[in-house]
Amino acid sequence: MKIGFPVPAEGKGGTKTWMMAFQNYCIAQGHQVFCKRMDVDVFVSLANFASFDMLEALKAKKTKMIYRMDGIFFDYFIESQLMRKDFNDLVAATIESAHKVVYQSQFSKEVASHIVDVDNIPGTVIYNGADTRFFKPEGPILERPKDKKIVLSIAYWGPPMLAQYSIQQFIDIAKCFVNHKDIEFWILGEAYPENEAKIIEADLPNVTKINLHEQVPREDMPTYIRTADIIMHLRPNDACSNLIIEAMNVGKPIVGLDLGSTPELLGDAGLRCESEPSFTEFPKINPMSMYEQIIKTFDDYAFYQQKILERGKLFTLEKMCQAYLREMNNLVENKS
Incomplete structure (x- = not known):
């Protein structure tokens, strides 16, 4: 054909x-x-x-x-x-x-x-x-702090205003964890200059910035996902997130917004924070609700890891x- x-x-x-x-x-x-x-x-x-x-x-x-x-x-x-x-x-x-x-x-x-x-x-x-030849539990991981749990999110989220919204949510959520010395947030990949400035200005001690100046090579994404403990998805009204599906097949628990296709994709295999749906303005989310979902996921980590691996077989x-x-x-x- x-x-x-x-x-x-x-x-x-x-x-x-x-x-x-x-x-x-x-x-x-x-x-x-x-x-x-x-x-x-x-x-x-x-x-x-x-x-x-x-x-x-x-x-x-x-x-x-x-x-x-x-x-x-x-x-x-x-x-x-x-x-x-x-x-x-x-x-x-x-x-x-x-x-x-x-x-x-x-x-x-x-x-x-x-x-x-x-x-x-x-x-x-x-x-x-997801291509399960690469997005799978087995494979290399990066060096990481042995005494910390890592929550990974990404910096590039499409149109500039959408990216700015997602980065602000990331900062607001990370602020909720400043007193949790055992939890660290990684922000990965190419960021718009104004969003990189926003992350730097926030100056949060629990945020690690990973190469915000260039696109992450596709072949490196499985390694980053495997290295993290939880993947945090913050794009609202997404049609079908590659990040969510790839993390599923790697077997990493996912937390996201109760918006867009995220509920469809996760089913009962991942937790979602309180969000107010909207098509006329950026949806409002509750950072403390995301805080609670992350804590719950860590508290029952093996359960959510197994659920997400099973769910990944559909995608x-x-x-x-x-x-x-x-x-x-x-x-x-x-x-x-």
Whole structure:
């Protein structure tokens, strides 16, 4: 099968990570992968990567198209309202042009309903999956303090205003633990300069900053996750977090917000802090609630570790890629 994509897979962010993993799987299965070519059996569009002109060209050639739906921009995500409108208009047009929409979660479908009538468009839910060759309990770990428990979070969270929100939550939560000398917070990966400044200004003795100036190489993430004791996920209204799914397969307990797809992904295998859902402003979360969830997780660590490992079996790269290829084959063979 010839499979087309709108852009190259190189780059940072969850969408590009997904593209690289899925393309490699397709090639290993004997399929051909192309970029910006319309003469393919099926075209996979993502985010806002397919332009209006590209959508028209695909329609003219009657090329079958699957759209992997991530999310939309809300008013509070970015300062430019024009950029928000342009992004959402293109996402809506891509959904309406697709022969099949793949939502990364039920929450992703709910988000799409803000801009299109999703009930009249063929769609299905396929969750992301981790590559279990690398994201597994066995493997190297980094040097770490032997007398401390480590809670790991990441610094890069997409659009600048969204990243700023998540970093502020990280700081507020870390402040709750200043008197816990046995618990340390690690913040990892490339940060926007203003967010790095915010972390430095907070000057918290229980926060360790790990290379905030550059992107973490993909191949290093399993080692960082294995080194930590708990993974803390702080992005609100996420469609389907790679970090959560990867941590599951490594077998690290996860704490997160009671927002977005996080409840779907974690089920009863991880604790979530009190949060007030909102699509009109950044959701409000209770830092002390997250404090309590972290303490509870450490208190019953073996239980949550086993639960999360079992849960991770639902979210593997193999399962995800097979599901996408089934949808593609059905389209090509006119079964859906």
